[in-house]
Amino acid sequence: MSETKRVLSCIQPTGDMHFGNYFGAVKNWVKLQQTYTCYYGVVNYHAMTMPYNPKKLRNNTWELIFNLLSTGIDHERLFIQSLVPEHAELSWILNCFTSYGQLTRMTQFKDKSAQSGEQGGEGFISAGLLNYPVLQAADILIYRPSFVPVGKDQEQHLELTRNIAQRFNNQVGKEYFILPEPLFTEVPKVMSPADPTRKMSKSAGDKHYINLFAEEKRIRKQVRSAVTDTGDTPEGEMSAGVRNLFELLKAGEAMDAYQSLQSDYEAGALKYVDLKDAVADTLVGISEQVRARRAELDANKKEVKQQIKASTAAIRKEAQQTIAEVKDLAGLMNVRF
Ligand code: TRP
Numbered sequence: 001m002s003e004t005k006r007v008l009s010c011i012q013p014t015g016d017m018h019f020g021n022y023f024g025a026v027k028n029w030v031k032l033q034q035t036y037t038c039y040y041g042v043v044n045y046h047a048m049t050m051p052y053n054p055k056k057l058r059n060n061t062w063e064l065i066f067n068l069l070s071t072g073i074d075h076e077r078l079f080i081q082s083l084v085p086e087h088a089e090l091s092w093i094l095n096c097f098t099s100y101g102q103l104t105r106m107t108q109f110k111d112k113s114a115q116s117g118e119q120g121g122e123g124f125i126s127a128g129l130l131n132y133p134v135l136q137a138a139d140i141l142i143y144r145p146s147f148v149p150v151g152k153d154q155e156q157h158l159e160l161t162r163n164i165a166q167r168f169n170n171q172v173g174k175e176y177f178i179l180p181e182p183l184f185t186e187v188p189k190v191m192s193p194a195d196p197t198r199k200m201s202k203s204a205g206d207k208h209y210i211n212l213f214a215e216e217k218r219i220r221k222q223v224r225s226a227v228t229d230t231g232d233t234p235e236g237e238m239s240a241g242v243r244n245l246f247e248l249l250k251a252g253e254a255m256d257a258y259q260s261l262q263s264d265y266e267a268g269a270l271k272y273v274d275l276k277d278a279v280a281d282t283l284v285g286i287s288e289q290v291r292a293r294r295a296e297l298d299a300n301k302k303e304v305k306q307q308i309k310a311s312t313a314a315i316r317k318e319a320q321q322t323i324a325e326v327k328d329l330a331g332l333m334n335v336r337f
Helices: 019-032 054-071 086-095 100-104 107-117 127-141 152-172 216-224 240-251 255-266 272-298 301-330
Strands: 006-011 037-042 078-080 147-149 181-183
Touching: 006 019, 006 127, 019 037, 019 054, 019 147, 019 240, 037 054, 054 078, 054 272, 054 301, 078 301, 086 127, 086 301, 100 127, 107 127, 107 152, 127 152, 147 152, 152 301, 216 272, 240 255, 240 272, 255 272, 272 301
Parallel strands: 006 037, 006 147, 037 078, 147 181
Antiparallel strands: none
16 A cells, blocks of 8 residues: 655745635645645744744744634644754755855745845845745655645745755765655635735734634624725726635635625625625634634643644654755755764
């Protein structure tokens, strides 16, 4: 019998989890656990690449762990990156198999370093920001996954990971690293309620995302004030705001409401208030479930943290195995010898 294929993905601890993160990634992670052996990392080393606050980073790391568990991620599948220091060690080694020029040309590096230079940015661009994709390559290669579920914005990083793996394999004369493939799944693109032409995200401010764990009142208020039609949509086309509301209904699997409101729309009889009520009901329903699980986990904080430390330690064993083999292949002394 062949071993089930491995999947790896990671997420940065940057505060609130919103419906964009949930529908766009985390919900899919929960599902993938049924088919694959999954490795899901909370990557706190990555969260240091832009100016940050250490206290917030610690809080956000646990916060994200609890949130992921609340959505249905198994604790055995989760690890905290900094508790597996082999990621940083492999990252150094891989740096020496990475083209400096290629790093400077990465889209994310160009965008983020430009942001830092703008007004309001801190004007400080760390070498960590440049080397970010190499650490990401280490996250991936260290567990030898076949697939990495990623969004379009991470495709370039995965391509670089494959280039690094290939260069390492060539240099050491062995097909050691598996070249991981992207796993594209049909995931909805959730837009900001305040500006449906941009992605739902925290970086744009509070109005631009709906927190998955928010109070019912707040969710309803945000949906009620979502932009529907700004009047600049061409005749016969659905406006970006209305499309986003329908998209949220579909993402939340409220198919009955979706179909009946779609027919209203086609008949020219759609009332925005009905659409918004249906969306709010759907989001509140999902939020109530994860909030209930979150409350249970919060009542056992200590045990939950212990569980995560234990699962990280188990996952770390695999990383240690890889790093020992890599050092051997790379001609480095190893503590084992
Ligand atoms: N760069 C990814 C993001 O911003 C996060 C990440 C870090 C990641 N390491 C990874 C994603 C490994 C997939 C695999 O979303």
